[in-house]
Amino acid sequence: MLKLLRCEFAKLKRKPLFFAAAAISALIPLGCALFLPEMQEFSSGAEAVDRLMSTLFQLSAYLLLMPAVVVLASNLLFEEQDNDTLKNLMTVPVSKPALALAKMTLLFLFSIAFMAVGGLVNLAIVLASGLEPVGFWKLFFVGIGQGILMWTGALPCVLLVVLLNRSYIISVIITFFYTVINYIFGINDYFIMQPFGFNPGTLLPGSLAFRWFYQYFDTSNPTAQMTELMEQISPYFVTTSQIFLVIVLESVAFLTLIALVYKHQSC
Amino acid sequence: MSDYVIETRGLTKTYGEQNSVSNLSIHVRKGRIYGLLGRNGAGKTTTMRMLLGLTAPSSGDVKIFGKPLRGNEKNILPRIGSLIESPGFYPNLTGTENLRIFADLRGLKSPKYIKGALEVVNLPYRDKKLFSQYSLGMKQRLAIALAVMHNPELLILDEPINGLDPIGIAEVRGFIRELCDATGKTILISSHILSEISLLADDIGIIDHGVLLEEESLKELEAKNGKYFRFTVSNAALAANLLQSKLGIQNVQVDSANELTVRDLRLDTGAAVRLFVDAGLSVSDAHLYEDTLEDYFKQVTGGEGIA
Numbered sequence: 001m002l003k004l005l006r007c008e009f010a011k012l013k014r015k016p017l018f019f020a021a022a023a024i025s026a027l028i029p030l031g032c033a034l035f036l037p038e039m040q041e042f043s044s045g046a047e048a049v050d051r052l053m054s055t056l057f058q059l060s061a062y063l064l065l066m067p068a069v070v071v072l073a074s075n076l077l078f079e080e081q082d083n084d085t086l087k088n089l090m091t092v093p094v095s096k097p098a099l100a101l102a103k104m105t106l107l108f109l110f111s112i113a114f115m116a117v118g119g120l121v122n123l124a125i126v127l128a129s130g131l132e133p134v135g136f137w138k139l140f141f142v143g144i145g146q147g148i149l150m151w152t153g154a155l156p157c158v159l160l161v162v163l164l165n166r167s168y169i170i171s172v173i174i175t176f177f178y179t180v181i182n183y184i185f186g187i188n189d190y191f192i193m194q195p196f197g198f199n200p201g202t203l204l205p206g207s208l209a210f211r212w213f214y215q216y217f218d219t220s221n222p223t224a225q226m227t228e229l230m231e232q233i234s235p236y237f238v239t240t241s242q243i244f245l246v247i248v249l250e251s252v253a254f255l256t257l258i259a260l261v262y263k264h265q266s267c
Numbered sequence: 268m269s270d271y272v273i274e275t276r277g278l279t280k281t282y283g284e285q286n287s288v289s290n291l292s293i294h295v296r297k298g299r300i301y302g303l304l305g306r307n308g309a310g311k312t313t314t315m316r317m318l319l320g321l322t323a324p325s326s327g328d329v330k331i332f333g334k335p336l337r338g339n340e341k342n343i344l345p346r347i348g349s350l351i352e353s354p355g356f357y358p359n360l361t362g363t364e365n366l367r368i369f370a371d372l373r374g375l376k377s378p379k380y381i382k383g384a385l386e387v388v389n390l391p392y393r394d395k396k397l398f399s400q401y402s403l404g405m406k407q408r409l410a411i412a413l414a415v416m417h418n419p420e421l422l423i424l425d426e427p428i429n430g431l432d433p434i435g436i437a438e439v440r441g442f443i444r445e446l447c448d449a450t451g452k453t454i455l456i457s458s459h460i461l462s463e464i465s466l467l468a469d470d471i472g473i474i475d476h477g478v479l480l481e482e483e484s485l486k487e488l489e490a491k492n493g494k495y496f497r498f499t500v501s502n503a504a505l506a507a508n509l510l511q512s513k514l515g516i517q518n519v520q521v522d523s524a525n526e527l528t529v530r531d532l533r534l535d536t537g538a539a540v541r542l543f544v545d546a547g548l549s550v551s552d553a554h555l556y557e558d559t560l561e562d563y564f565k566q567v568t569g570g571e572g573i574a
């Protein structure tokens with residue numbers, strides 16, 4: 001398995017798609033910091049950290065990381081078919097489910113790296129503006145957790161793409177809709193305010209992620225509007241162990257399905 | 268216990284209605300080069316894919332190294348090197364990087380395996396050129412390098428000389444011959460080029476429309492089907508009759524009113540001519556012909572020739 005993962009890394013060499021995706025993780029926070037005026041006047045280091053990190057959580061993760069994972073997954077999973085290398089792998093022999101899992105593991109690491117890079121760029125921005133990065137490391141790890149959540153959330157979409165077997169246009173359309181739906185659910189009261197359990201608010205990554213990361217923001221000097229919002233949604237916050245449970249269950253289920261579908265596709 | 272490295276029994280693959288391979292039983296002996304000869308679409312690739320477990324047979328079974336392939340893939344496949352149809356590699360990597368991936372998966376740590384394999388096919392080690400920039404022949408060479416890199420006991424090569432220039436073909440031929448002679452490897456090679464197979468193979472299997480028509484050693488094949496007599500006489504039917512009744516010759520075939528072919532090699536031409544003349548026939552020609560393999564191929568496949 002480790003060998004397969006190492007080989008997946010080796011295959012990334014000179015793949016522009018991957019580098020573009022990796023570059024975006026650093027460029028988006030930089031772009032926000034440089035061009036959005038409200039990102040330039042902070043009253044305190046804590047506020048700066050909060051604002052920058054919430055852009056990362058609410059914008060980059062939802063609108064970039066999730067679709068990137070799906071698109072990269074379809075690129076990776078169809079790579080062997082496209083280049084006719086499957087026969088060379090199968091005669092080694094390599095098992096197809098293991099190969100699919102190695103590819104998904106690569107994307108897992110990619111998601112973590114994406115959020116870590118985004119976080120570190122934010123840290124650099126805060127430091128560069130001469131502020132104290134108060135509470136940064138807590139949010140940094142929340143960001144990593146959210147990266148994992150977005151990866152888990154992308155799995156159903158990856159499964160769909162694998163099932164549809166390489167029709168690229170349809171994959172992109174599905175990815176687009178899935179991203180938008182999750183983004184909307186992530187900010188929609190109806191889905192956010194559902195108890196932890198078997199419901200869309202828990203099962204969909206968009207709303208689930210929100211119900212988790214939002215509690216970690218600094219709320220020491222809230223505005224009136226903020227207090228009201230917090231009162232409304234705080235009963236529906238989920239704990240880290242609940243999140244962990246959902247991630248494990250969903251990823252095990254979907255990874256199994258992806259591996260099975262991939263295995264039974266012709267080579 | 269048989270000493271066959273590959274043995275199939277009743278191997279069949281059906282795609283939809285059509286039998287691509289039907290009831291195929293081949294026997295590849297240890298330390299020999301077995302040539303699978305057939306025209307385009309005869310079922311060579313399909314057969315080889317089934318031998319490697321890449322395609323599941325519709326029925327029949329495959330034994331390799333004396334064990335059923337099914338269920339023993341983990342032990343059997345690492346001992347085989349293969350090249351199936353067109354070379355498949357990652358276009359964004361160089362030849363060396365491509366081989367490194369497969370070497371890693373096979374657990375070959377030392378770079379000497381990659382170096383050695385590239386040397387065999389005359390490709391440079393650590394060249395900068397990407398696989399996508401390779402010429403057809405270079406791609407084919409890299410595929411051969413991949414097949415031999417881990418020093419396997421058995422090689423399954425599907426049309427390995429595709430796309431190679433004449434010098435490359437001669438090199439690969441010499442190299443395959445040497446692998447077999449010097450290190451005792453067993454090699455199954457397919458081709459639609461008869462002359463290629465006859466230059467290289469020890470044993471030949473002829474496959475047509477998925478059916479194995481003939482399986483024998485090149486020597487047997489040459490001996491058995493090499494020669495026949497041809498007579499031109501005034502009355503071929505009468506002459507054939509005389510040969511059978513007076514000399515006990517079998518396998519006499521009347522081709523036309525004046526011509527007949529005799530495939531029974533016990534025939535003494537002198538005696539036959541004397542017999543014909545004594546019976547009042549006139550003999551204008553008596554000749555011993557030698558079949559080419561191509562004629563033989565035409566004969567077994569029922570008239571269709573091969574290049």
Ligand SMILES: Nc1ncnc2c1ncn2[C@@H]1O[C@H](COP(=O)(O)OP(=O)(O)OP(=O)(O)O)[C@@H](O)[C@H]1O
Pocket residue numbers: 282287305306307308309310311312313314459
């Ligand atoms: N995946 C497939 N689906 C349907 N039919 C197939 C498939 N693969 C092969 N066939 C059919 O099986 C027959 C044998 O094909 P195969 O590739 O084994 O021939 P071959 O002897 O290798 O020919 P060539 O010399 O052209 O390589 C052909 O009629 C082909 O159309």
Ligand SMILES: [Mg+2]
Pocket residue numbers: 311312313352425
């Ligand atoms: Mg073929």
